[in-house]
Amino acid sequence: MKYIDEYRDPLRARALLDEIRRVAVREWTIMEICGGQTHSIMRNGIDQLLPPNVQLVHGPGCPVCVTPLETIERALAVAARPGVILTSFGDMLRVPGSSKDLFMARSEGADVRIVFSPLEALQIARDNPDREVVFLAVGFETTAPANAMAVRQAGREGIGNFSELVSQVMVPPAMRAILSSPGNRVQGFLAAGHVCAIMGWEEYEPVSAEFGVPVVPAGFEPVDLLAGILKVVEMLEAGTAGVENAYGRIVTREGNTAARRVMNEVFEVADRPWRGIGVIPQSGLVLREAFARFDAEKRFDVGHIAPQESPLCRSGEVLQGHLKPSGCPAFGRECTPLTPLGATMVSSEGACAAYYKYHRNAIP
Amino acid sequence: MHPVCPAPILSHETVQMAHGAGGRLSQELTKRVFMPHLRNTFLDQMDDQAKFEVVSGRMAFSTDTYVVSPLFFPGGNIGELAVNGTVNDLAVGGAVPQYLSAGFVLEEGLALAELEEIVRSMAESARKAGVMIVCGDTKVVQKGQCDKIFINTSGVGYVRKGIELSCRNLKAGDAVIVSGSIGDHGMAVMTTREGLSFQSRISSDTAALNGMVHAVLDVVPGVHAMRDPTRGGVAATLNELASSSSVGIELDESAIPVREEVRGAAELLGIDPLTIANEGKLLLIVPEADSGEVLAIMRAHEHGRDAALIGRVVDDHPGMVVMRTPFGSRRIVEMPLGEQLPRIC
Numbered sequence: 001m002k003y004i005d006e007y008r009d010p011l012r013a014r015a016l017l018d019e020i021r022r023v024a025v026r027e028w029t030i031m032e033i034c035g036g037q038t039h040s041i042m043r044n045g046i047d048q049l050l051p052p053n054v055q056l057v058h059g060p061g062c063p064v065c066v067t068p069l070e071t072i073e074r075a076l077a078v079a080a081r082p083g084v085i086l087t088s089f090g091d092m093l094r095v096p097g098s099s100k101d102l103f104m105a106r107s108e109g110a111d112v113r114i115v116f117s118p119l120e121a122l123q124i125a126r127d128n129p130d131r132e133v134v135f136l137a138v139g140f141e142t143t144a145p146a147n148a149m150a151v152r153q154a155g156r157e158g159i160g161n162f163s164e165l166v167s168q169v170m171v172p173p174a175m176r177a178i179l180s181s182p183g184n185r186v187q188g189f190l191a192a193g194h195v196c197a198i199m200g201w202e203e204y205e206p207v208s209a210e211f212g213v214p215v216v217p218a219g220f221e222p223v224d225l226l227a228g229i230l231k232v233v234e235m236l237e238a239g240t241a242g243v244e245n246a247y248g249r250i251v252t253r254e255g256n257t258a259a260r261r262v263m264n265e266v267f268e269v270a271d272r273p274w275r276g277i278g279v280i281p282q283s284g285l286v287l288r289e290a291f292a293r294f295d296a297e298k299r300f301d302v303g304h305i306a307p308q309e310s311p312l313c314r315s316g317e318v319l320q321g322h323l324k325p326s327g328c329p330a331f332g333r334e335c336t337p338l339t340p341l342g343a344t345m346v347s348s349e350g351a352c353a354a355y356y357k358y359h360r361n362a363i364p
Numbered sequence: 365m366h367p368v369c370p371a372p373i374l375s376h377e378t379v380q381m382a383h384g385a386g387g388r389l390s391q392e393l394t395k396r397v398f399m400p401h402l403r404n405t406f407l408d409q410m411d412d413q414a415k416f417e418v419v420s421g422r423m424a425f426s427t428d429t430y431v432v433s434p435l436f437f438p439g440g441n442i443g444e445l446a447v448n449g450t451v452n453d454l455a456v457g458g459a460v461p462q463y464l465s466a467g468f469v470l471e472e473g474l475a476l477a478e479l480e481e482i483v484r485s486m487a488e489s490a491r492k493a494g495v496m497i498v499c500g501d502t503k504v505v506q507k508g509q510c511d512k513i514f515i516n517t518s519g520v521g522y523v524r525k526g527i528e529l530s531c532r533n534l535k536a537g538d539a540v541i542v543s544g545s546i547g548d549h550g551m552a553v554m555t556t557r558e559g560l561s562f563q564s565r566i567s568s569d570t571a572a573l574n575g576m577v578h579a580v581l582d583v584v585p586g587v588h589a590m591r592d593p594t595r596g597g598v599a600a601t602l603n604e605l606a607s608s609s610s611v612g613i614e615l616d617e618s619a620i621p622v623r624e625e626v627r628g629a630a631e632l633l634g635i636d637p638l639t640i641a642n643e644g645k646l647l648l649i650v651p652e653a654d655s656g657e658v659l660a661i662m663r664a665h666e667h668g669r670d671a672a673l674i675g676r677v678v679d680d681h682p683g684m685v686v687m688r689t690p691f692g693s694r695r696i697v698e699m700p701l702g703e704q705l706p707r708i709c
Contacts, residue, residue: 001624001627001631004627004631008690013691044691044693044695045692045693046693049691222691337701338701357698
């Protein structure tokens with residue numbers, strides 16, 4: 001398959017691995033930010049192939065994982081309202097709130113539907129003018145433009161029965177939080193290819209300069225990931241910081257300017273709680289005042305929600321690279337994909353789920 | 365001259381509650397929709413049961429219920445699935461499928477033309493598979509109480525002498541063979557359901573496999589196990605086999621046949637082809653020494669042209685399926701959790 005096979009070529013992968021082994025002299029810890037990258041690393045066993053002095057730790061870039069429990073509870077409460085159609089990406093349906101997930105809400109009679117795009121949710125609103133259609137708008141900068149577009153379109157067409165329950169987060173503030181935390185081990189980053197496709201890499205230049213760390217936008221296939229890792233290791237060994245792009249076929253310095261424009265038009269930056277991590281200043285996006293009527297949080301008063309997280313779950317440490325999933329005492333015992341204590345065990349992109357799925361116990 | 369069919373036109377175009385009430389409309393449904401396609405000496409008796417001779421030895425009996433949405437998808441429809449599915453469930457136990465029952469739950473308002481097309485496909489599939497549908501039943505429920513049509517088929521067949529297929533038979537060293545590309549059926553249904561349009565349409569692989577199964581068993585009666593990897597796909601079936609026999613299975617990722625268009629769709633949706641349903645594929649576990657012969661027989665068969673050896677049974681990691689990647693690393697192939705969920709980004 002074009003654009004896939006050449007980046008899964010074992011010969012190219014082997015050549016890159018040889019080069020990484022040759023270049024890496026000292027010990028390095030590199031964080032891949034995106035959950036999609038974590039998934040690909042585990043699926044392809046890239047962590048097994050790297051030399052032991054190059055360690056990967058897994059970042060917070062899984063939208064399902066960092067969506068606060070409170071947002072899930074709010075979605076459940078909104079979905080339970082008569083006349084509401086709650087729409088969401090598939091991943092979110094299995095994330096447990098304190099007593100149930102959206103699948104269970106659906107079995108209890110709530111109208112919960114999986115969509116592939118917020119524009120599909122908008123179409124459901126057009127088709128059901130007597131119902132309230134709510135889209136659970138979660139994600140990083142990758143999903144923000146389409147989520148913004150749906151709101152802008154609803155505004156233009158005067159669709160009054162559409163709203164979004166917004167939990168949008170952004171990568172650079174999370175990187176700052178990780179690099180500033182006292183126990184930080186991360187020395188270099190693989191930036192998320194999809195996020196950079198939208199945002200470009202210019203916004204990583206200040207982070208890289210401030211903390212003196214190399215940042216390399218990278219793709220998701222084995223060859224992409226290895227090329228990114230090689231570039232980070234080269235920069236670390238040379239003692240240089242800065243941003244170097246390893247995903248040239250997708251990412252440019254300025255990103256997708258049209259997408260960024262619509263994001264800015266509809267959303268503004270705000271403080272945001274991250275599940276397992278806490279509030280990160282200026283790390284989220286909320287609807288601007290001009291679009292407040294499309295804000296489901298304002299439209300549906302579901303009262304005060306303050307759910308309790310499991311005391312056993314250490315996903316916050318996992319999401320910041322302090323702890324590997326298998327280092328958590330609950331991993332594979334109290335916490336499995338069927339009985340998840342935290343969202344990192346639920347999402348297909350969650351680090352705990354990826355560990356459980358592919359490397360549950362060291363394969364004999 | 366204008367030839368005109370003397371039969372009166374059906375008085376309704378859609379299924380009515382009265383079609384299931386046992387009265388005149390029920391009779392009309394049987395006479396006009398079911399019998400013209402399914403007619404055989406058993407159904408012609410119009411009795412409440414089918415009576416047939418049995419072969420001495422062991423019989424096999426299986427049942428399955430079909431609730432697919434959409435009813436029609438590229439490569440097939442619910443009727444073909446209902447016949448082929450039960451035929452395959454019998455065949456993979458080493459049985460020769462003979463007789464099927466068919467139970468229908470119809471939703472009020474279903475287009476009779478659709479029902480007839482489904483029944484016609486069932487008759488056609490039964491003919492191809494060499495089985496007869498010998499008894500049946502129809503119920504109608506109010507609109508909203510089922511999704512257009514649910515079909516149950518049960519089937520019986522006789523088990524060939526000397527054939528011992530069981531999921532407990534796997535031995536270290538056995539070869540794992542698949543009859544062709546995986547994931548075609550599930551992806552055909554998923555892409556139709558989700559309204560995703562791909563340039564090349566993906567077709568369901570629905571097919572009766574009894575012909576190929578017995579072609580293999582005729583020559584290699586010592587096959588250890590056979591399964592058709594339907595729901596949960598190859599991943600679920602191999603995990604079940606590994607844990608039933610307390611052995612490990614090691615797969616070679618580059619040997620597993622997946623069609624380009626299925627791979628593309630799976631990449632887009634973030635779904636692993638190993639977990640996607642198949643409706644016309646066979647997994648065989650055979651002694652290493654027989655694997656070449658089995659592959660040759662399968663490749664000569666219309667449903668096994670792309671048959672491939674995809675892995676081995678091993679003593680290590682009992683109960684676990686492990687994939688060897690083209691990069692030399694390994695990962696666990698997990699039992700799928702449940703519904704396939706397309707991911708966010």
